[in-house]
Amino acid sequence: MATLYTQKDKNIRKTWFLITAFLVFIIGLGYVFSYQFNSPAILIGAVIFSFFMSFLSYWHSDKVALAISGAREVKHNENPELYHILENLCITAGLPMPKLYIIEENAPNAFATGRNPEHAVVAVTRGLLEKLNRSELEGVLAHELSHIGNYDMLLSTAVVVLVGFIALASDWFLRWSFWGRKSSNDDRGQLGAIMMLAGIVLAILSPLVATLIQLAISRKREFLADASGALLTRYPDGLASALQKIAADQTPLRAATSATAHLYISNPFSAGRRSQKISSLFMTHPPIKERIKALRDLQV
Numbered sequence: 001m002a003t004l005y006t007q008k009d010k011n012i013r014k015t016w017f018l019i020t021a022f023l024v025f026i027i028g029l030g031y032v033f034s035y036q037f038n039s040p041a042i043l044i045g046a047v048i049f050s051f052f053m054s055f056l057s058y059w060h061s062d063k064v065a066l067a068i069s070g071a072r073e074v075k076h077n078e079n080p081e082l083y084h085i086l087e088n089l090c091i092t093a094g095l096p097m098p099k100l101y102i103i104e105e106n107a108p109n110a111f112a113t114g115r116n117p118e119h120a121v122v123a124v125t126r127g128l129l130e131k132l133n134r135s136e137l138e139g140v141l142a143h144e145l146s147h148i149g150n151y152d153m154l155l156s157t158a159v160v161v162l163v164g165f166i167a168l169a170s171d172w173f174l175r176w177s178f179w180g181r182k183s184s185n186d187d188r189g190q191l192g193a194i195m196m197l198a199g200i201v202l203a204i205l206s207p208l209v210a211t212l213i214q215l216a217i218s219r220k221r222e223f224l225a226d227a228s229g230a231l232l233t234r235y236p237d238g239l240a241s242a243l244q245k246i247a248a249d250q251t252p253l254r255a256a257t258s259a260t261a262h263l264y265i266s267n268p269f270s271a272g273r274r275s276q277k278i279s280s281l282f283m284t285h286p287p288i289k290e291r292i293k294a295l296r297d298l299q300v
Contacts (some may be wrong), residue, residue: 019054022050022054023050023051023054026046026047026049026050027043027046027047027050030042030043030044030045030046030047030050031043031046034046058115059115061113061115062113062114062115062119062121065111065113065259065260065263066101066113066121066123068255068259068260069103069111069123069255069256069260070103070104070255071101071102071103071123071255072101072102072104073099073101074100074101079100079102079129082100082124082129082137083100085134085137085138085141086098086100086122086141086145089138089141089142089145089232089233090145092232093142093145093146093149093232094149095117095120095145095148095149096117096118096120098112098114098117098120098121098122098145098148099120099121099122100121100122100123100124101121101122101123101124102124102126102129103123103124103125103126103255104126105125105126105127105251105253105254105255106125106126106127106130106251107125107127107251107252107253107268108125108127108128108131108132108245108246108249108251109124109125109127109128109246109253109256109264109265109266109268110123110124110125110128110140110141110143110144110264110265111123111260111263111264111265112144112145112147112148112152112153112263113153113263114148114153115153115154116151116153116154117149120148120153122141122144122145124140124141125253127249127251128140128246131245131249132242132245135233135235135237135238135241136238136239136241136242136245137242138233138235138238139229139230139233139235139236139238139239139240139241139242140229140239140242142228142229142230142232142233142239143225143226143228143229143239143265144225144229144265145229145232146224146225146226146228146229146232147221147225149228150221150224150225150228152221152225219285219286222265222285222286222291223286223291223294226239226243226291226294226295227294227295227298230295230298236295236296236298237295237296239295240291240292240295240296243265243266243288243291243292243295244292246265246266246288247266247270247288253268253269256268256269262285264285266285266288267285
């Protein structure tokens with residue numbers, strides 16, 4: 001079974017593969033268009049864009065997530081008990097102490113972000129602190145530390161870049177197709193028609209593909225973080241009980257958006273949806289019942 005200690009290298013390899021594939025694809029696409037339109041500037045622009053987008057996403061994705069969530073940093077003297085719980089778990093996991101943030105929301109939830117363990121952040125809602133007991137809170141924090149130790153956040157950053165490009169690509173193809181069709185050159189006109197067709201196909205399929213890429217990675221990593229978190233605390237029932245309380249709470253989490261929903265320990269949009277008819281394929285998290293069952297069956 002994959003654990004906190006075996007998944008790190010795998011996620012780092014996946015991340016570099018995704019980033020390399022992204023750079024090669026963008027630069028290759030730029031080369032094709034620069035050749036067809038006889039414009040070296042397109043290739044130069046593709047190279048600059050690919051490196052800039054990768055750099056920006058890697059270094060600033062955590063700041064964006066925190067800003068969107070309205071989280072504020074909490075100092076040790078504001079909540080020493082929370083700090084001590086997290087500090088003890090970090091010692092057990094062999095991880096540096098992340099910064100702590102609080103989201104002033106009554107809905108119980110939490111997430112972790114950051115490009116690596118040395119620049120990690122754990123954010124919890126006010127509701128989580130008020131509605132969970134110590135062992136449950138410890139289970140949630142261990143889950144989030146597992147995301148950090150597994151380098152899930154680094155992988156998620158690369159996925160954000162990939163998914164963002166899929167959406168942009170459809171727009172590029174459509175815009176360039178119109179340029180090609182307006183051109184008097186027959187070759188460019190034919191190229192424009194091809195780009196138009198590719199743009200339409202991408203515009204239809206890209207939202208679905210992007211969503212499936214995000215959700216497939218998110219769902220798998222939640223099971224792993226649950227198991228790794230339980231191994232850290234040696235008490236799976238703590239996290240299982242916390243998930244049960246979080247799922248039962250119907251308070252809406254207003255700070256959550258579609259861009260940050262997959263970061264949270266539990267789907268922030270499930271509140272108020274007692275009966276869900278939508279296929280679990282399109283849920284950002286595995287069903288809570290399945291996660292609780294896996295934890296109850298876990299031998300530590």
